[in-house]
Amino acid sequence: MSESLPREDAAHVAKLAKLHFNDQQLNLLTGQLANILDLIETLNEVDTDGVKPTYTVSDNINVLREDVAVKSNQKNELLANAPETQDDQIKVPAIIDEES
Amino acid sequence: MTDFFKENLTSLHKKLVDKEISSTELTKEALNKSKSSQSEINAFITIDDQGALKRAAEVDAAGIDANNILSGIPFAIKDNIITKGLKTTAASHILDNFVPVYDATVIEKLNKLGIVTIGKTNMDEFAMGGSTETSYFGKTANAWDHTKVPGGSSGGSASSVASGVIPAALGSDTGGSIRQPAAFNGIVGLKPTYGRVSRWGLIAFGSSLDQIGPLTRTVKDNARVLSAISGKDRRDTTSEDQSVPDFTKGIEKGVKDLRIAVPKEYFASGIDEGVKDVVKKAIAKYESLGAKVDEVSLPHSKYGIAAYYILASSEASSNLERFDGIRYGFSARKDDQTLEDLYVQTRSEGFGDEVKRRIMLGTFALSAGFYDAYFKKAAQVRTLIVDDFTKVFENHDIILGPTTTSPAFDLGSENDDPVKMYMNDLLTIPVNLAGLPGMSINAGFTAGLPVGLQIIGKRFDESTIYKTAYAFEQDSQLFTKHPGVNF
Numbered sequence: 001m002s003e004s005l006p007r008e009d010a011a012h013v014a015k016l017a018k019l020h021f022n023d024q025q026l027n028l029l030t031g032q033l034a035n036i037l038d039l040i041e042t043l044n045e046v047d048t049d050g051v052k053p054t055y056t057v058s059d060n061i062n063v064l065r066e067d068v069a070v071k072s073n074q075k076n077e078l079l080a081n082a083p084e085t086q087d088d089q090i091k092v093p094a095i096i097d098e099e100s
Numbered sequence: 101m102t103d104f105f106k107e108n109l110t111s112l113h114k115k116l117v118d119k120e121i122s123s124t125e126l127t128k129e130a131l132n133k134s135k136s137s138q139s140e141i142n143a144f145i146t147i148d149d150q151g152a153l154k155r156a157a158e159v160d161a162a163g164i165d166a167n168n169i170l171s172g173i174p175f176a177i178k179d180n181i182i183t184k185g186l187k188t189t190a191a192s193h194i195l196d197n198f199v200p201v202y203d204a205t206v207i208e209k210l211n212k213l214g215i216v217t218i219g220k221t222n223m224d225e226f227a228m229g230g231s232t233e234t235s236y237f238g239k240t241a242n243a244w245d246h247t248k249v250p251g252g253s254s255g256g257s258a259s260s261v262a263s264g265v266i267p268a269a270l271g272s273d274t275g276g277s278i279r280q281p282a283a284f285n286g287i288v289g290l291k292p293t294y295g296r297v298s299r300w301g302l303i304a305f306g307s308s309l310d311q312i313g314p315l316t317r318t319v320k321d322n323a324r325v326l327s328a329i330s331g332k333d334r335r336d337t338t339s340e341d342q343s344v345p346d347f348t349k350g351i352e353k354g355v356k357d358l359r360i361a362v363p364k365e366y367f368a369s370g371i372d373e374g375v376k377d378v379v380k381k382a383i384a385k386y387e388s389l390g391a392k393v394d395e396v397s398l399p400h401s402k403y404g405i406a407a408y409y410i411l412a413s414s415e416a417s418s419n420l421e422r423f424d425g426i427r428y429g430f431s432a433r434k435d436d437q438t439l440e441d442l443y444v445q446t447r448s449e450g451f452g453d454e455v456k457r458r459i460m461l462g463t464f465a466l467s468a469g470f471y472d473a474y475f476k477k478a479a480q481v482r483t484l485i486v487d488d489f490t491k492v493f494e495n496h497d498i499i500l501g502p503t504t505t506s507p508a509f510d511l512g513s514e515n516d517d518p519v520k521m522y523m524n525d526l527l528t529i530p531v532n533l534a535g536l537p538g539m540s541i542n543a544g545f546t547a548g549l550p551v552g553l554q555i556i557g558k559r560f561d562e563s564t565i566y567k568t569a570y571a572f573e574q575d576s577q578l579f580t581k582h583p584g585v586n587f
Binding site: 005009010013014016017018019020021029032033035036039040041042043044045046048051052053054055056057058059060063065072074077078080081082083084090092093094095 | 199295438443484
């Protein structure tokens with residue numbers, strides 16, 4: 001296994017990504033990610049000193065528009081996609097759990 | 101019965117205008133073919149009988165527009181492109197019940213021109229994969245050999261066009277997802293210049309890389325669809341204000357004195373010998389047609405995959421944050437559950453293995469302490485890849501090479517090895533990183549399977565790509581060959 005991704009790091013990343021893996025899944029995934037990171041470490045062969053990063057090839061720098069609210073009149077269609085609704089609103093579980 | 105193997109958009113349009121056939125009859129044919137092919141190739145996630153027939157009847161009632169070649173033509177749409185009122189899943193469990201409330205810009209444009217959407221095509225989950233095997237809705241098969249993959253992620257679109265089920269389809273291409281399945285199925289697939297086509301309504305994967313593009317059986321058909329979907333869209337700030345030409349104009353001019361570059365890296369070890377042989381013969385054909393061919397170098401192209409998997413996965417991990425089980429899609433709701441538990445359970449049950457792998461990779465690359473070493477480094481290598489192309493295009497009009505490293509591989513053969521699967525996109529990924537337009541056309545066959553010739557152009561110079569592709573297509577007449585099965 002690559003030293004670039006110890007199992008505990010993979011577990012930490014899973015927490016950040018809001019994903020759960022059981023022990024067996026996490027072991028398999030850690031091995032696969034290590035192999036992918038080995039491939040990615042070939043980037044270290046490239047001298048990038050002073051090279052400006054490219055995050056987009058778009059020529060557009062910034063696009064502004066008036067901040068105008070538009071009424072789409074699609075409340076019912078949007079609510080139809082929600083897993084749970086009540087009184088014309090999307091229902092969510094409690095945000096604060098009782099123990100805390 | 102309409103045999104789409106013998107038709108193109110021009111001939112279908114003429115029949116519609118001359119009232120030899122109605123859009124309803126054409127749509128019925130496409131619907132019948134899509135359904136009878138499902139058990140063999142499984143190219144569709146949703147087939148919309150009712151909606152398609154209603155729409156075709158409307159087009160017929162309004163009258164076929166003689167000035168508009170897409171009027172009344174049946175289309176298939178990759179299932180990561182939003183269609184109002186028609187289920188759109190991105191081939192994921194997490195969206196398997198999602199019905200959009202609006203149309204993607206490309207759909208709006210095509211609908212205005214009178215197309216009839218017959219259904220949504222199968223794909224790799226969230227467009228992540230090279231074989232259409234990561235779909236929640238089962239695998240799609242290659243049109244030429246049903247034991248082989250159709251390529252991915254636009255495998256359903258490619259296989260349905262190559263099988264003669266439909267004359268044209270839309271796909272999306274983040275690292276090769278139009279060109280690679282087009283190559284594996286022996287058809288024409290174009291990834292437009294980044295910014296040429298609006299991404300509004302395309303379910304995001306890698307936002308700095310994704311583009312929607314057409315898959316068709318002929319080059320001219322492809323050009324017609326691109327003309328229809330291109331253009332600046334105020335709702336997509338990455339779409340660019342470029343003129344939209346009729347891409348069929350000048351397509352017949354030929355390739356005399358065209359300056360062709362052939363990168364030596366595209367014929368390195370690791371590329372299938374049969375693929376190399378077919379593509380070399382195609383390039384020799386261009387020379388015999390009057391083009392000038394030079395060997396060039398794209399020295400950083402071999403780092404494309406590594407840079408891509410960091411950048412695309414990072415963008416994907418951010419884009420897929422929105423799937424939380426609250427507002428739409430699958431939700432793993434249970435009693436006595438906290439909000440955090442709901443997020444984690446929904447995402448863990450809703451996403452497939454490949455999507456989770458990429459979210460993990462992207463989250464890792466963006467996390468504190470690793471950002472500079474991975475994300476920034478990949479973006480710097482991206483600059484060098486862009487520079488390589490820029491240098492080549494100073495003295496050349498077009499770049500030619502293979503689309504894929506091999507012909508279509510066996511279904512199931514690469515599922516357990518993500519790195520092996522990723523390497524399949526070696527030759528297409530640099531084009532996305534540089535935002536260039538790229539196309540795959542059928543160059544011939546090896547071991548009974550099609551081989552793709554990749555044609556890469558300058559930014560916003562799709563016209564030269566079409567001209568180049570058309571010359572070979574007309575000389576080779578390969579579009580007249582098709583898989584034996586006729587659905």
